[in-house]
Amino acid sequence: MKTEVLIIGGGLIGSSIALQLALRDCQVTVIEKESSGRHASGVNAGGLRQLNRHVAEIPLTIEAAKLWRNIKELVDSDCDTCFPGQIRVAENSEDLKKLQQRQSLVKSLGYHHEEMITKKELYQLAPALSPHCVGALICREDGYARPYHALTAFRHKAESLGVQYSTDNEVYRLNKLDNVWEVRTQKGEFKADVIVNCAGAWANKFAEILGEGVPLTPKTPMMMVTERLPPFINPVIGATSRKLSFKQMQNGTLVIGGAYLAKLDFQQQNTEIDWKKLSESAQTVMALFPQLENVRIVRSWAGIEAFMPDNLPVISASSTEKNVYHAFGFSAHGFQLSPIIGKIISQLILDGKSELPIKAFDIRRFLRSFPN
Amino acid sequence: MFKQLRLDSPLPINLTINNRSIQVNQGMTVAAAVLIHGLSYTRTTAISGVNRAPFCMMGVCFECLMVINGQPNQRACCTYVEEGMQVEIQQGAMAYPRSQL
Amino acid sequence: MNNHYQLVIIGGGAAGLSAAVTAANYDLRIALIDEQAAIGGQIYRGIESVPKQRGKQLGDDYLHGKSLATAFHRSDVDYFSSTQVWSVNKQGEIGIVNNNQAQILTADQIIIATGAMERPVPFPGWTLTGVMNAGAGQVLFKSAGVVPKNEMVLAGSGPLLLLLATQYLHAGIKIKALLDMSTLTNHLYALPKLPQALLAAHYLIKGMKLQQELKQAGIPILEGVSGLKALGDDNKINSISFKHNRKQKTFTTDLLLIHFGVIPHIWLTQSVGCHHRWDDSQQCWQPKHDQWGKTNLDGILIAGDGSSINGAKAAEYSGKISALQAVYALGKINKQQRHQLTLPAKKSKQQERCIRPFLERWFAISDALLITADDETLVCRCEEITAGEIRQAVHEGHHDSNQIKFINRCGMGACQGRQCANAVANIVAAETGKTIHEAGIYRGRPPVTPITLGQLANLYPQEKQ
The missing domain is CATH 3.50.50.60 (FAD/NAD(P)-binding domain)
Structure with a gap:
């Protein structure tokens, strides 16, 4: 052929x-x-x-973001996209400094998609967050798809x-x-x-x-997902000095990642959850959302990805x-x-x-x- | 739907189901207690909100999820009755009240 | 290292108890973990607390469990009751939840004896309240003396229906009808397997006796029933309709107990990474294993109906064989001893198996039942996905069970696909022309039973900052 x-x-x-x-x-x-x-x-x-x-x-x-905005024009489906913003929270003054430096860098290159927001605005956008955060870097146009x-x-x-x-x-x-x-x-x-x-x-x-x-x-970042919950948080949350990616999907489940790696047998294409590391991932979630203590994890997995x-x-x-x-x-x-x-x-x-x-x-x- | 053959336990247990006080035999699962006390369902689904009742009674179908002593998502068929237990029908995804999130 | 055992047995039913009792003779540190509050599994559920009269109603085969229970309690095996296993992995780590706390045990050898579950077969109305598995009805009876209040209907295919009907009869429960949904063709194909089955004639005789007893008691047994539907309003069953002798019939009832045979409960073996195969005769997936109960993974053994469906007695023998394999692997006996010690159990297990090919054929579930024709019927009970949605996904190019799961979430609910995996694979196979093995089974995604974020976060409490 x-x-x-x-x-x-x-x-x-x-x-x-x-x-x-x-x-x-x-x-x-x-x-x-x-x-x-x-x-x-x-x-x-x-x-x-x-x-x-x-x-x-x-x-x-x-x-790429421009293409995702109008993804339906390209592929006839909205791919279940939504754009509630992605936020990187600062949990202390050191974090805050890092984020400010980052924003200055991006700005100096002539880009304006990343903005610092105050503590007040952070809690308006994500009231469910643990109260200790002090500010955040946000990209308001960001989001996720399935x-x-x-x-x-x-x-x-x-x-x-x-x-x-x-x-x-x-x-x-x-x-x-x-x-x-x-x-x-x-x-x-x-x-x-x-x-x-x-x-x-x-x-x-x-x-x-x-x-x-x-x-x-080849590496295998682990993910976990919870049962469906009532909607309580819109933006995707990441942290500055912890490994976290946290979002509530439109169906109510929480999808949690953080680049903690599973064990991998590449020959067999086999991944195995590393509970010690996934436990750390859960500790990170608890630090930022302690009210989720009794929420159930229904699945965890790891895909094989090229690094x-x-x-x-x-x-x-x-x-x-x-x-x-x-x-x-x-x-x-x-x-x-x-x-x-x-x-x-x-x-x-x-x-x-x-x-x-x-x-x-x-x-x-x-x-x-x-x-x- | 169901009935108790006879109260053959020397120790009846008192619990509440949706705030209604009931008495059942010791050694019985919450699911069994629900079924003999005329409740036709244990939860409503998170998606369409329809009623569901215990189906497998052995922990594999997850249809009998209830709020037991304030803890949502407990399998009533794997949980045994205890004195003073408070059992509630689980309402969809609202097992966690939004106010708690 | 007090969380370390040389042998951990998961499941306190016939196979698990037998394995524990066998291995306990070899001076090993052993734990048995069971989800229920008391041992017995499903077959011997409630065996330690059953009142005398109820025991009699349930029959001698049930009461046999008492001897296993007694032997188990005499042994010095550590017993974890009311404990869920949410993960097993190749490193021999076993994740458990006990008293609301998650922890990890480790073991050199693990015997998975998680038994069987009733085969989920979606049909119109099967999610209505008042539709329940017959085995569930039996569990209620065994463990709590809870029985149907009003006249009800039993339907499906499998020896459990006859057994439960007789047990109900002994307890004075009214049965409106027993609808036998096994087909005439089944029975024809089963006949050539009869001579072998006669080697275990006591089972056939028991079956015939049950049938006779029911007939004498005037319980209508309708044979060749098809097209079963549960009907109701307000999510509650009020009647059923079905086809019998080419006529459409309707019964009113507030309870329908269904049964379509049992299949190995493989969610743990699936999640740890054991290889599985589709067994055409038993119409289910089975973890691959050898004559010693060894899976493809080192130190992970399987015993009882969780490996293939052979009944409670065979499970007991199989538990013994796997236990001796573990004892051998732990260096307590040599190859020769393993051979000799397992010989009687192997022979007895073989004897038990004689009846199986006949039963499997006689009670085989027809494609009409396995491949839900009604597009409106829910297949995934948790995520509420219909047969029609699954078929549509296949037509849109998603050609195996895992792709169906990705695209429309069936199997992603709390039950982890236990209730829909078989039906999805059957539908995919029928629509694509693939075999069921090719259509595939959902990949294991631990935890096998949900654990909370808090439990996971506190999994290693001593190392918490």
Whole structure:
């Protein structure tokens, strides 16, 4: 089977790229080793956060936020998005100082999406918070979506534009012959002009095949969810010196994360909850919301996600082969970026360059000779 | 729906269900107490608010969730009656009054 | 290390008690954890407190549990009653809640003996109040002497219906009818398995005796019933309708006790990461295990009906075998001793199994029941997801149970999917042409029973700042 672009990985990033390419009349095939959303794309926290991103990601996150605002225009579904804001609370004067510094930095770069708010405003926005907080950094336009619903919408839209998905199909090998890529898979051979590597935690396998292996580490941030509660808090809450992401979904459940890691057997693709660390996560929640003591946790889980040493993704053309592109290593904050990644990679493929600055995400940064 | 065969326990237990005082046998689960005292349901659902009653009586269906001594979400089929126990029908997601959150 | 045991047994029913009593002879530090306030599991529920007369009504097979209970209390096994296990993992950590406090026990060997649960089969009206599992009715009777007040109806397929009807009969309870929903084709296919079943003829004889007793008492047993619906208003059952002899019939009743056989309660083995397989004959998932009760995970053993459905007696033998495997793994006996000591139990278990293929075929649940045709019927009781919504999700490209769970939340409620997992897999398989094994089962997401944020936060109290 011959296709113009073959995407390895049918998660949200792969689907977003497929969609953008299809919108520009490309013929696209997506190869997914399991089912779409089986790992990071299906089980992440769904955060739509511009707040507190690495400065290199700010131009991307702002453009991505615009796309999420009108996501229905792109994928015919609102992906259950809502935008009650994300807040990073300061629990003491030291926290406050850190947040103020952060805001000054962002402002000095000419961005205005992050604002400091007073204690008074914080408690107007989140009266349920424990009373000891002293202020906060907020991005009022932030929010969240339901990850698997978003993935489904992206995928369905891509399929409606002719993108072919081949699921339960693992890619074994890549071979180039006369400028055509031959891709050996579990379900036979595919031919393609262009290859995009969006294989998430498994992406380094292909980077290595291409002779540009990277220090990618698969990690497994744990999440927990509670039973349904009456609505009592709107914005997403994070903390400055504790690991926390806390939100109440529209259905009333609380979704709690904090980048505490589960144990991982990568070969078996098996994650196991680390109760000691999840207990710490619960202690963090109790410190900020002591009234939730008797609320029941009904599930916990951990998805397998690709982390880079600098916590920045790889979004770039291959350094070794023409017509190969990478988009992986989002280090547990790729969900919000996904719509813009689709645009960037499709531009790299079709226009030879992206409108947005992506030098910081070049795969060559892991080569010793690459100037930083 | 149900009845007690006979009061064969030497020690009757007093408890309240939705503020109504009742007397049952020692060693009985709260779910059994509810069923013999003519309450047809133990909770309303968090989604559509319909009534639900004990279904499995062995702790697997989670239909018999009640507020027991102020603690919501207790499985009435796995909780045994105690003297002075206060049992309430659990009303949807409002098991936690908003005022407490 | 006082939270450490060489062997922890989870479940105080036939298999768990037998395992505990067996292993107790080998000078080991052993704990038995049970969710109920008293031992006995479901089969021997209330066995230690049952009054004489009620014991008689329940029958000799029930009273057999007394000997197990006595032996257990003679042993020096640490007994955790009213204790929920919310997690087991590969490190041998066992999360429990006892007296509202969560803690972690550790063990070198773990025997999971969590028994069976009644197979949930969604049908129109099954969520109305006044519709209950027959096993639930039996638990009420065994443990509290609580019985139906008015004339009621029993329906479904499985030997428990006959047993419960007879037990009710002995207690003077009125039964309007017993609706047998096993099909004639079942019975035809079961016949070739009869010769083997005759090796355990006492079970067949018991079944026939029960049937005869009910008939003599004038209780109508309607065979070949289909299309069962529970009807009511204000969420309360007031009647049922069904098809019998090609006629549509209606009975008024305020209580319908249903039963569609039992399946292993696998939520713990599922969550710890044991491999499972779909068993076509028993129409359920089973944790994979070998002849010694070993699962694919080191130190995690399984015993009793939680491994496959073979009944209380077989569970007792299986508990013994798994216990001796644990004793062997702990170095207290050698391979030869394990072989010899387990030989009688293995033989007896085999003998118990003779009847099973016949029973499984005779009482097999038809596809018409397993694959709810009525789109309005709730499949996920907790999240209130209908069969129609599940079918629609399949048509929109979500082709396994976990994707269905992601997209429409079925299985995400408090019961963790215990009540809908089978039905969802059956619907997915029917709609996609996949096997049920391929349609898959929800991945384990601990805690297996909910724990509170406070309990989790205080899990390691000594290390709290």
